[in-house]
Amino acid sequence: MSWAFSISARRPYGLVRVCAAWRVSRATLARHLKCENTPQAPRRRPGPQGAMPDGDLAARIRALLADSPFHGEGYRKVWARLRHAGIRISPKRVLRIMRQYTLLAHQRSGSARGPRAHDGRITTDRVDEMWGTDMTSVATGEGQAAVFIAVDHCSAECVGIHASASATRFEALEPIRQGVRASFGAFARNTANGLKIRHDHGSQYMSRDFQNEIRFLGAESSPAFVRAPEGNGCAERFIRTLKENLLWVRWFETLEDLRQALLQFQRTYNEQWLIERHGHRPPAAIRQEQNMNIKQAA
Numbered sequence: 001m002s003w004a005f006s007i008s009a010r011r012p013y014g015l016v017r018v019c020a021a022w023r024v025s026r027a028t029l030a031r032h033l034k035c036e037n038t039p040q041a042p043r044r045r046p047g048p049q050g051a052m053p054d055g056d057l058a059a060r061i062r063a064l065l066a067d068s069p070f071h072g073e074g075y076r077k078v079w080a081r082l083r084h085a086g087i088r089i090s091p092k093r094v095l096r097i098m099r100q101y102t103l104l105a106h107q108r109s110g111s112a113r114g115p116r117a118h119d120g121r122i123t124t125d126r127v128d129e130m131w132g133t134d135m136t137s138v139a140t141g142e143g144q145a146a147v148f149i150a151v152d153h154c155s156a157e158c159v160g161i162h163a164s165a166s167a168t169r170f171e172a173l174e175p176i177r178q179g180v181r182a183s184f185g186a187f188a189r190n191t192a193n194g195l196k197i198r199h200d201h202g203s204q205y206m207s208r209d210f211q212n213e214i215r216f217l218g219a220e221s222s223p224a225f226v227r228a229p230e231g232n233g234c235a236e237r238f239i240r241t242l243k244e245n246l247l248w249v250r251w252f253e254t255l256e257d258l259r260q261a262l263l264q265f266q267r268t269y270n271e272q273w274l275i276e277r278h279g280h281r282p283p284a285a286i287r288q289e290q291n292m293n294i295k296q297a298a
Contacts, residue, residue: 051087058101060087061094065103069268072105072244080280105244122198122233123277124154127287128183129221130196131159132235133175135167135204136243141253147262150175151238153198155290156275157283158238158266159183172204173213180217192219198222200232241273246249 019026051057064081065073075095098104124130130153137146146167150160159182160175177187177196186192197219199205211221224231246265252258266274274280 008252017219045155051089054097054100057087057089057093058097058103061098061101061103069272070241070245071249073274074105075276076276077280080274080276084280122153122231127152127154127157127290128192129154129175129193130198132232132238133172133205134197134200134232134235134239135172135202136239136247137167138163138247138252138258140255140258142255145252145255145258146171147247147258148172148175149235149238149242150179151235152283152287153234155278155283155286156234156238157270157287161262161266162290163255163262165255167204169204169207169210173210174215176214176219176224181183189216193218195219196222198224198232198235201226202226241269 015026015029019029022029025191052060060082061078064078064085068081072116075098078098079091079094081091082094095104122130122132130152131155133150135146135147135148135256137144139145143165145163148160148162148171149158151157152159159179160177162174162178163169164171164174180192181187192214195218197214199221201223206208206223214221242265246261250261252261269280270284273282275286276284278286
Protein backbone atom coordinates (compact mmCIF):
# COMPACT_ATOMS: atom_id res chain seq x y z
CA MET A 1 0.00 0.00 0.00
CA SER A 2 2.86 2.39 0.81
CA TRP A 3 4.20 1.97 -2.73
CA ALA A 4 0.87 2.86 -4.33
CA PHE A 5 1.01 6.05 -6.41
CA SER A 6 -1.20 9.01 -5.47
CA ILE A 7 -2.71 10.62 -8.58
CA SER A 8 -3.32 13.98 -6.92
CA ALA A 9 0.08 14.28 -5.18
CA ARG A 10 1.88 12.50 -8.03
CA ARG A 11 4.03 10.50 -5.61
CA PRO A 12 3.79 7.29 -3.50
CA TYR A 13 1.73 7.45 -0.33
CA GLY A 14 4.67 6.41 1.82
CA LEU A 15 4.93 4.22 4.90
CA VAL A 16 4.32 7.04 7.43
CA ARG A 17 1.06 8.12 5.81
CA VAL A 18 -0.21 4.53 5.50
CA CYS A 19 0.57 3.72 9.17
CA ALA A 20 -1.19 6.91 10.26
CA ALA A 21 -4.28 6.01 8.25
CA TRP A 22 -4.32 2.47 9.63
CA ARG A 23 -3.51 3.72 13.17
CA VAL A 24 -0.65 1.26 13.68
CA SER A 25 3.00 1.89 14.45
CA ARG A 26 5.73 1.20 11.95
CA ALA A 27 7.27 -1.30 14.41
CA THR A 28 4.04 -3.31 14.47
CA LEU A 29 3.89 -3.33 10.68
CA ALA A 30 7.53 -4.42 10.44
CA ARG A 31 6.94 -7.25 12.92
CA HIS A 32 3.98 -8.59 10.93
CA LEU A 33 5.91 -8.41 7.66
CA LYS A 34 8.80 -10.29 9.27
CA CYS A 35 6.47 -13.07 10.51
CA GLU A 36 4.98 -13.48 7.05
CA ASN A 37 8.37 -13.76 5.35
CA THR A 38 10.00 -16.00 7.97
CA PRO A 39 8.73 -19.61 8.17
CA GLN A 40 7.85 -20.60 11.71
CA ALA A 41 9.15 -23.84 13.19
CA PRO A 42 6.38 -26.24 14.20
CA ARG A 43 5.39 -25.80 17.82
CA ARG A 44 5.69 -28.79 20.12
CA ARG A 45 3.94 -29.47 23.36
CA PRO A 46 5.74 -27.90 26.32
CA GLY A 47 7.25 -30.16 28.91
CA PRO A 48 9.55 -33.21 28.84
CA GLN A 49 9.82 -35.34 25.71
CA GLY A 50 8.95 -38.59 27.44
CA ALA A 51 10.50 -41.99 26.88
CA MET A 52 12.24 -41.00 23.61
CA PRO A 53 12.20 -38.32 20.89
CA ASP A 54 9.40 -38.28 18.34
CA GLY A 55 11.57 -39.63 15.51
CA ASP A 56 12.80 -42.60 17.56
CA LEU A 57 9.29 -43.32 18.76
CA ALA A 58 7.98 -43.28 15.19
CA ALA A 59 10.69 -45.74 14.15
CA ARG A 60 9.79 -48.00 17.08
CA ILE A 61 6.10 -47.88 16.12
CA ARG A 62 6.97 -48.74 12.49
CA ALA A 63 8.97 -51.76 13.65
CA LEU A 64 6.15 -52.83 15.94
CA LEU A 65 3.59 -52.60 13.13
CA ALA A 66 5.89 -54.53 10.79
CA ASP A 67 6.32 -57.35 13.34
CA SER A 68 2.61 -57.57 14.18
CA PRO A 69 0.64 -60.39 12.47
CA PHE A 70 -2.32 -58.01 12.09
CA HIS A 71 -2.97 -55.09 9.73
CA GLY A 72 -5.83 -53.15 11.31
CA GLU A 73 -4.60 -52.35 14.81
CA GLY A 74 -5.26 -48.78 15.97
CA TYR A 75 -3.23 -46.46 18.15
CA ARG A 76 -4.65 -47.88 21.41
CA LYS A 77 -3.34 -51.37 20.68
CA VAL A 78 0.00 -49.88 19.58
CA TRP A 79 0.12 -47.99 22.89
CA ALA A 80 -0.60 -51.22 24.76
CA ARG A 81 2.13 -53.12 22.91
CA LEU A 82 4.61 -50.31 23.68
CA ARG A 83 3.75 -50.62 27.38
CA HIS A 84 4.25 -54.39 27.19
CA ALA A 85 7.69 -53.66 25.72
CA GLY A 86 8.54 -51.38 28.67
CA ILE A 87 7.98 -48.02 26.94
CA ARG A 88 5.63 -45.99 29.11
CA ILE A 89 3.99 -43.23 27.08
CA SER A 90 0.60 -41.57 26.86
CA PRO A 91 -2.00 -42.75 24.32
CA LYS A 92 -2.47 -39.19 23.05
CA ARG A 93 1.19 -38.93 22.11
CA VAL A 94 1.04 -42.26 20.29
CA LEU A 95 -1.98 -40.98 18.37
CA ARG A 96 -0.20 -37.72 17.52
CA ILE A 97 2.95 -39.49 16.31
CA MET A 98 1.01 -42.02 14.23
CA ARG A 99 -1.06 -39.24 12.67
CA GLN A 100 2.02 -37.09 11.98
CA TYR A 101 3.93 -39.95 10.32
CA THR A 102 0.82 -41.35 8.53
CA LEU A 103 0.87 -44.65 10.42
CA LEU A 104 -2.83 -44.76 11.29
CA ALA A 105 -5.04 -47.44 9.73
CA HIS A 106 -7.46 -46.23 7.09
CA GLN A 107 -10.97 -45.65 8.42
CA ARG A 108 -14.14 -45.42 6.39
CA SER A 109 -16.56 -42.72 7.48
CA GLY A 110 -20.08 -43.91 8.15
CA SER A 111 -23.28 -42.32 6.93
CA ALA A 112 -25.79 -40.57 9.15
CA ARG A 113 -28.97 -42.46 10.01
CA GLY A 114 -31.89 -42.45 12.37
CA PRO A 115 -32.12 -43.80 15.93
CA ARG A 116 -30.95 -47.36 16.50
CA ALA A 117 -33.37 -50.15 17.24
CA HIS A 118 -30.87 -51.68 19.66
CA ASP A 119 -29.31 -49.66 22.49
CA GLY A 120 -28.57 -52.43 24.98
CA ARG A 121 -25.36 -54.17 26.06
CA ILE A 122 -24.44 -57.24 24.02
CA THR A 123 -21.20 -58.20 25.78
CA THR A 124 -21.37 -60.64 28.68
CA ASP A 125 -19.46 -60.94 31.95
CA ARG A 126 -18.43 -64.57 31.52
CA VAL A 127 -17.36 -66.76 28.64
CA ASP A 128 -19.77 -69.27 27.07
CA GLU A 129 -22.85 -67.25 27.98
CA MET A 130 -23.46 -65.95 24.44
CA TRP A 131 -21.84 -66.68 21.10
CA GLY A 132 -22.32 -64.61 17.98
CA THR A 133 -22.26 -66.27 14.57
CA ASP A 134 -22.26 -64.85 11.06
CA MET A 135 -21.08 -65.49 7.51
CA THR A 136 -18.95 -63.74 4.89
CA SER A 137 -17.57 -64.75 1.51
CA VAL A 138 -14.24 -64.70 -0.30
CA ALA A 139 -13.06 -65.51 -3.82
CA THR A 140 -10.65 -68.45 -4.33
CA GLY A 141 -9.10 -70.21 -7.30
CA GLU A 142 -11.94 -72.73 -7.11
CA GLY A 143 -14.68 -70.11 -7.03
CA GLN A 144 -16.61 -68.25 -4.35
CA ALA A 145 -16.36 -69.66 -0.83
CA ALA A 146 -18.48 -69.03 2.26
CA VAL A 147 -16.76 -68.43 5.61
CA PHE A 148 -18.73 -69.08 8.81
CA ILE A 149 -17.52 -67.95 12.25
CA ALA A 150 -18.59 -68.08 15.91
CA VAL A 151 -17.30 -65.58 18.52
CA ASP A 152 -17.70 -65.42 22.28
CA HIS A 153 -19.38 -62.18 23.44
CA CYS A 154 -17.28 -61.91 26.60
CA SER A 155 -13.69 -62.63 25.54
CA ALA A 156 -14.14 -61.99 21.77
CA GLU A 157 -12.55 -65.42 21.27
CA CYS A 158 -13.12 -67.16 17.93
CA VAL A 159 -14.61 -70.45 19.13
CA GLY A 160 -15.24 -71.84 15.63
CA ILE A 161 -14.42 -71.07 12.01
CA HIS A 162 -15.25 -72.93 8.80
CA ALA A 163 -15.11 -72.48 5.02
CA SER A 164 -17.27 -74.20 2.43
CA ALA A 165 -18.11 -73.99 -1.24
CA SER A 166 -21.80 -73.86 -0.35
CA ALA A 167 -23.49 -71.56 2.17
CA THR A 168 -26.10 -73.99 3.47
CA ARG A 169 -27.65 -74.25 6.92
CA PHE A 170 -25.58 -77.38 7.65
CA GLU A 171 -22.31 -75.57 6.92
CA ALA A 172 -23.46 -72.70 9.16
CA LEU A 173 -23.66 -75.15 12.07
CA GLU A 174 -20.01 -76.22 11.83
CA PRO A 175 -18.50 -73.30 13.88
CA ILE A 176 -21.08 -73.96 16.61
CA ARG A 177 -20.14 -77.64 16.65
CA GLN A 178 -16.44 -76.78 16.90
CA GLY A 179 -17.07 -74.39 19.77
CA VAL A 180 -19.24 -76.84 21.70
CA ARG A 181 -16.64 -79.59 21.44
CA ALA A 182 -13.80 -77.27 22.50
CA SER A 183 -15.59 -75.34 25.27
CA PHE A 184 -18.00 -77.93 26.69
CA GLY A 185 -15.93 -81.06 26.08
CA ALA A 186 -18.52 -83.08 24.15
CA PHE A 187 -21.21 -82.91 21.49
CA ALA A 188 -24.42 -84.40 22.88
CA ARG A 189 -27.91 -83.51 24.00
CA ASN A 190 -28.07 -80.58 26.45
CA THR A 191 -24.27 -80.23 26.49
CA ALA A 192 -24.42 -76.45 26.04
CA ASN A 193 -27.13 -75.62 28.56
CA GLY A 194 -27.26 -71.90 29.35
CA LEU A 195 -25.59 -70.83 26.11
CA LYS A 196 -27.27 -68.30 23.81
CA ILE A 197 -26.54 -68.12 20.08
CA ARG A 198 -26.80 -64.59 18.65
CA HIS A 199 -27.39 -64.54 14.88
CA ASP A 200 -29.03 -62.42 12.21
CA HIS A 201 -32.12 -63.26 10.18
CA GLY A 202 -30.31 -65.03 7.34
CA SER A 203 -32.02 -68.05 5.86
CA GLN A 204 -29.31 -70.39 7.18
CA TYR A 205 -29.81 -69.29 10.78
CA MET A 206 -33.59 -69.11 10.72
CA SER A 207 -33.94 -72.54 9.11
CA ARG A 208 -35.57 -75.41 10.98
CA ASP A 209 -32.43 -77.57 10.89
CA PHE A 210 -30.25 -74.87 12.46
CA GLN A 211 -32.77 -74.07 15.18
CA ASN A 212 -33.40 -77.75 15.97
CA GLU A 213 -29.71 -78.54 16.35
CA ILE A 214 -28.90 -75.68 18.73
CA ARG A 215 -32.02 -76.63 20.68
CA PHE A 216 -30.71 -80.23 20.81
CA LEU A 217 -27.46 -78.94 22.29
CA GLY A 218 -29.38 -77.06 24.98
CA ALA A 219 -28.53 -73.63 23.59
CA GLU A 220 -31.07 -70.85 23.12
CA SER A 221 -31.58 -68.93 19.88
CA SER A 222 -31.12 -65.14 20.26
CA PRO A 223 -31.89 -63.37 16.95
CA ALA A 224 -30.59 -59.84 16.52
CA PHE A 225 -33.02 -57.00 15.87
CA VAL A 226 -34.07 -56.59 12.26
CA ARG A 227 -31.97 -54.01 10.38
CA ALA A 228 -29.84 -53.41 13.50
CA PRO A 229 -26.40 -55.01 13.01
CA GLU A 230 -25.32 -53.73 16.44
CA GLY A 231 -27.20 -56.68 17.93
CA ASN A 232 -24.70 -59.03 16.30
CA GLY A 233 -21.82 -56.58 16.66
CA CYS A 234 -19.30 -59.01 18.20
CA ALA A 235 -19.46 -61.33 15.19
CA GLU A 236 -19.52 -58.37 12.79
CA ARG A 237 -16.38 -56.89 14.40
CA PHE A 238 -14.51 -60.18 14.19
CA ILE A 239 -15.40 -60.52 10.50
CA ARG A 240 -13.95 -57.07 9.88
CA THR A 241 -10.73 -58.10 11.63
CA LEU A 242 -10.67 -61.34 9.63
CA LYS A 243 -11.07 -59.46 6.33
CA GLU A 244 -8.46 -56.80 7.09
CA ASN A 245 -5.83 -59.29 8.26
CA LEU A 246 -6.45 -62.35 6.06
CA LEU A 247 -9.23 -62.44 3.47
CA TRP A 248 -8.39 -59.09 1.82
CA VAL A 249 -4.59 -59.49 1.88
CA ARG A 250 -4.09 -63.08 0.70
CA TRP A 251 -5.12 -65.15 -2.31
CA PHE A 252 -6.18 -68.78 -1.89
CA GLU A 253 -5.84 -71.20 -4.78
CA THR A 254 -7.98 -73.93 -3.26
CA LEU A 255 -10.69 -74.22 -0.66
CA GLU A 256 -8.40 -76.39 1.48
CA ASP A 257 -5.76 -73.63 1.48
CA LEU A 258 -8.45 -71.26 2.78
CA ARG A 259 -9.49 -73.70 5.53
CA GLN A 260 -5.92 -74.15 6.76
CA ALA A 261 -5.32 -70.38 6.72
CA LEU A 262 -8.51 -69.79 8.70
CA LEU A 263 -7.47 -72.29 11.37
CA GLN A 264 -4.03 -70.70 11.63
CA PHE A 265 -5.57 -67.23 11.90
CA GLN A 266 -7.93 -68.48 14.62
CA ARG A 267 -4.98 -69.64 16.72
CA THR A 268 -3.01 -66.44 16.13
CA TYR A 269 -6.02 -64.23 16.88
CA ASN A 270 -6.97 -66.04 20.10
CA GLU A 271 -3.40 -65.93 21.40
CA GLN A 272 -2.23 -62.46 20.29
CA TRP A 273 -5.15 -60.13 19.46
CA LEU A 274 -5.51 -57.57 22.26
CA ILE A 275 -8.96 -56.82 23.73
CA GLU A 276 -9.10 -53.29 25.13
CA ARG A 277 -12.06 -53.77 27.48
CA HIS A 278 -10.13 -56.60 29.19
CA GLY A 279 -6.98 -54.57 29.80
CA HIS A 280 -5.41 -55.26 26.39
CA ARG A 281 -5.18 -59.00 26.90
CA PRO A 282 -5.75 -61.72 24.27
CA PRO A 283 -8.94 -63.83 24.29
CA ALA A 284 -7.15 -67.02 25.31
CA ALA A 285 -5.82 -65.36 28.48
CA ILE A 286 -9.30 -64.16 29.41
CA ARG A 287 -10.80 -67.65 29.10
CA GLN A 288 -7.89 -69.19 31.01
CA GLU A 289 -8.28 -66.71 33.87
CA GLN A 290 -12.02 -67.29 34.17
CA ASN A 291 -11.61 -71.07 34.09
CA MET A 292 -9.02 -70.87 36.86
CA ASN A 293 -11.34 -68.75 38.98
CA ILE A 294 -14.11 -71.32 38.54
CA LYS A 295 -11.81 -74.15 39.63
CA GLN A 296 -10.62 -72.21 42.68
CA ALA A 297 -14.19 -71.39 43.67
CA ALA A 298 -15.16 -75.07 43.38
